[in-house]
Amino acid sequence: MTGTTERVVTYTQETFGDLGTPLSETTFVVVDLETTGGSPAGSQITEFGAVKVRGGQVLGEFQTLVRPATPIPAFITVLTGITNAMVVQAPAISTVLPQFLEFARGSVLVAHNAGFDVSFLKAAARETGHPWPGFPVLDTVRLARQLVRKDEAPNHKLASLARLFGATTTPDHRALHDARATVDVLYGLMERVGNLGVHTLEELQSYSSRVSPSQRRKRVLAEAMPSAPGVYVFRDGTGTPLYVGTATDLRRRTLTYFTASETRRRMTEMVGLAESLTPIVCATPLEASVRELRLIAEHKPRYNRRSRHPEKAVWVRLTDEAFPRLSVVRSVKDDKAQYAGPFGSRRSAEAAVTALHEVVPLRQCTRRLSARSPGTSACVLLEIGRCGGPCVGAQSREDYAEVVARAGQALAGSTTEVVTALRSRLDDLAEQERFEEARTMRDRMMALVRAAARSQRLRPVARAPEIIAARRGEQGGWELICVRHGRLSGTSVSPRGADPMPYVAALRETAEVVSAPDASAAPAALPEETELILRWLESPGVRLVDLSGEWTCPVDGAGASRALLEPVAATWSGAEPGVAGQPRPLDRPVGALPA
Incomplete structure (x- = not known):
């Protein structure tokens, strides 16, 4: 028979802070099931037992036997004491499950070895055509493994923990008795984590003994953080920024630094040094991302790895002289030279220059040439046909200007000619099985194309x-x-x-x-x-x-x-194809906006 009774039992539970959902305001439904076997595949529920508690007070209980579609095995009867005769008049799961879901609605499910009970509940929901509500779940076994030492209890079975915490009900493999014992175990475990600074449901769900007590105590740094998009700055005792980040919800994001959900070792170290946490509320997520970049570039926090040194970006410059050449520079000047970039490193910039030299016969010598007074000696590039030889007067300024124009078009973003020539050379190298050279040329070509595309989009x-x-x-x-x-x-x-x-x-x-x-x-x-x-x-x-x-x-x-x-x-390169970076057509409507 299905029954709901009231049993008033008061537990002592502290009033906690307002970070997340206070445990004192959380409704728990502690559930235990008895079944015909160890897996929902081929086994069924024979008994429900559940206790609803909040703030240390029992709000109600739910208990019923369930008539399974198959006989109860003899060894299960020996274990639980539930016989086939006891369940012959009991309601079917199609009747019981909706009643339980209503009883548990809006609560956090708690079970000892919760994976077992929840798997049977979900299987029953599928069988009866009821949508699973997606309850938050708390497992007392997982908590006990982190909070109960071996010298306190021989194992983490419910009976052992019930003895340790002085449960008022002895578990005996009957669902309601086991659920009542689990309530006592739950509050015993909650008392322990409360002494360690865990006072909210979110902290309890993510609790890990890997998080030090000092780290948990520092969660007070997040108390004043607003639930708004923006930037947060961790600072040390001198006010020096340690780490800058962005969040769509500053409060929710910064709280994770003080729980087990933060697993990065350097972040744990950073939190240990942090003495303050500054919020910067932003009107939009884009503003937050931009402010983050600017702050990282300005302060170079030691625990940020990205965007700390934007000044290290380099550019490829096509010089402005009688016989221009390519060079790698640190900054863009207001001159008549042509620039492409920026590149993330000098290495990638030099790779792009080499790729352009592969198919455009620009001079590679570094001395400045005059149209009136060319040099007297040539390098080997003239001999192999990779340069027209303006250094020795073998190429006129007009003829060289045509070569410069091709290079300029490539740097400006019109890379079709250069890419076609480079891919032809790649094919030749592949046919000759010169794969290392082909891989090097591929990397150089992609460095050139990526930089040209970036420059073309920014300009x-x-x-x-x-x-x-x-x-x-x-x-x-x-x-x-x-x-x-x-x-x-x-x-x-x-x-x-x-x-x-x-x-x-x-x-x-x-x-x-x-x-x-x-x-x-x-x-x-x-x-x-x-x-x-x-x-x-x-x-x-x-x-x-x-x-x-x-x-x-x-x-x-x-x-x-x-x-x-x-x-x-x-x-x-043997990797999966990446996301293409083709710009979208600029066909945006321009003008007034509707309300």
Whole structure:
């Protein structure tokens, strides 16, 4: 028979803080099942026992036998004392399960060896056609393994733990008795973790003995963090930033640093040194990402690994002289030279230069040549046909200018000619089974194409005096951004249902004033910042509200070459093809936004 009784039993439970869901306010349903076997495949439930508790008080109990579709094996009867005669008049699982799901609704399921009980419950839900509610689950065995030492109990069986914690009910393989004993074990374990600083459901679910008590105590650093998107900065005792990160929910994210969900060793070390945690609330996720980049570049926190040294980016320069040549430089100047990049390292920049030299016969000597006074000696490149010999007057300035134009087109993003020639050479090397050389040439070609595509994408945004764009927010309204010369100069959010155009006007008036960069090839921001903005602008649903200047992308640009080559290059290296980086067509509607 199904029965629900009230049994008032009070446990002592402290009042905890408000980080997450306090344990004192959490409703637990401690459940135990008796079954005809050890697996839902071929076995069925014969008895339910459950106790509902919250804040140390028992709110109710649920107990019933269940009539299985097959006889109960004799050894199960010996173990549980449940006979076939006892269940012959009991309700079927189709009747019992809905009652249990209603009893447990809105609670956290607790069981000793929870995987066993939950697997049978889920199987019963499938069998009876009831959707599984997706209860949060807590396993007292897992907690006990981390909190109970071997010298305290011989094992982590329910009977042993019930004796250790002085349970008022002795477990005897009857469902309700075992559930009552598990309640006492649960509160005994909760008392132990409470002494270690675990006071919320989230902390209890992720509890691990790997987390030190001092690390848990530092969770107070996250108490003032708001539930909003933004940037967080861990600082040491002197105020020096140790780590900068972003989050869509600052409170939820920073709490994870003080639980077992954070497994990175360097982060555990960082938390040990941290003395304060600073939140920076941002209007939009894009603003948070940009602020993170800027803070990392400014402070170079030792526990951040990404974007710490943007000043190490390098560029390939096609010099402005009578007989131009390629060089690798650290910065872009306001001169008549042509630049491509930025590259993440000098090695990748030099690889791109080598790739261009493979098919374009630019001179590679480093001395400055005059149109009137060429040199008197040539290098071996002239002898093998890799250079026209302007250094000895063998090539006129006009003829050399045609070679320079080809190189300039490739650096500007029109890489079709260069890529075609390089792929032809790759095929030749592969046919000759010179695979190491082919792999080297492939890497050089991809370095050139990636840099050309990157430069081609950055250039129009860097040159645009102002771009104002919008995207629908998740909760309605619009996320608004103002970009000036590739730098995020302002961001705002218009409320749902409001006319967004006044907010656009306010954004334009209050956005940061950004002067045009000295060099037209470089943005007025870190290249990574401009790339973040570009990805946002190219994401689905973005509308261009206003554009000063031009934003174009040629059909035969390096982006198209990269989109074609990235999967092929990944296959050549034996890896899975990567995601192609082809820019989306710039067909955004420009103008006013609907509310």
